Amino acid sequence: MLAEVVEKLKKTGLQAAPPAHCYAGPGDVACDVCTGRKRKAFKSCLVCLASYCETHLQPHYESPPFKKHKLVKATGNLQEKICSHHDKLLEVYCRTDKQCICLLCVMDEHRGHDTVSAAAERTEKQKQLGATQSKFQQRIQEREKELQDLRQAVQSLKCSAQTAVEDSERIFTELIHSIERKCSEVKELIRDQEKAEVRWAEGLLERLEQEIAELRRRDTELEQLSHTEDHIHFLQSCQSLCAPPGPGDLSSITVSSHVSLEAVSKSVSELKKRLEDVCKVELDKVSESVKEVHTVRTREHFLQDSCQLTLDPNTAYESLCLSEGNREVTRVREIQSYPDHPERFDYWDQVLCREGLSGRCYWEAEWSENGDYGVSIAVSYK
Structure with missing residues (x-):
């Protein structure tokens, strides 16, 4: 068939050379009739299982036998449209074998x-394709809305x-400054108390030194008086030198053997610990508050915090069936033949699990067609 067509086309005579852009290049389908540089x-x-340029395609428009042929957009995979067993055009679709x-x-x-005919199957598939495409477009709109919402959520989160x-x-800078101020106040308080105590102690030191000097002077005079041979001078001086210290003298002073501010250090240490x-x-609490912030929460997030629980068969209601291993309940x-048990x-x-949980829990339930339900004992909790 192809040889006859080519021979007929060659009889049409040579045509003027086409522009350069009409020649086939990389990725283009070339004319099967052109000799030399193909267009x-x-x-x-x-039908012919051949591809034609506009010049060599004319017989398919002009010759009655060729007008019955099936023309399609130029394609390079014509053999895929031919039956490999009978070398005939694939024009029927088998729904049984889907080919x-x-x-x-x-x-x-x-x-x-x-x-059915390939054309009829295509029409049917096009209807399905249209419905599927509508679902895709609806899904695209939903996803675009979710994308926009998620972007806004991310921007808001940032x-x-x-x-x-x-x-x-x-706040932490203010807290640090506040602690630094309190530290300065404590240091100033300690230094003020130190100065007051030292000033008071230095006053006592001076008065003690004066009293000691006076007592030593009188002791020296008493020693000298005890050796005098002048009875009159002895009697006249003894009374004044033996008189007790006057009311202006210092009373007894109790001095701590170990003066320390350990109590202050201990108080500051306790404050630090508190x-x-x-x-x-x-x-x-701040960390938990931060972890609670989620722009989106998916099932994968819950599974990250999930844990497996074991059901207690001693507590199961008689119409609840536990799976092997007591991981699931349906x-x-x-009525199940459970033995009597006070719990x-x-x-x-209802049925209890052996493990204890606290906080918020999220359960997954799966419903069957007959209205029964099963619960997979895998929960997420905070």
């Missing part, structure tokens, strides 16, 4: 199969995070 193919014929076949295949290995960072820095405890508790219509639920469809 781009304009159409492909499914394109030729007319001879219908009478041969595909006899009795659900077959702004909020920046504000939180700046506020945290400001501040650390308060900071730990409050910072844990509500059934048949078993006998009114509500």
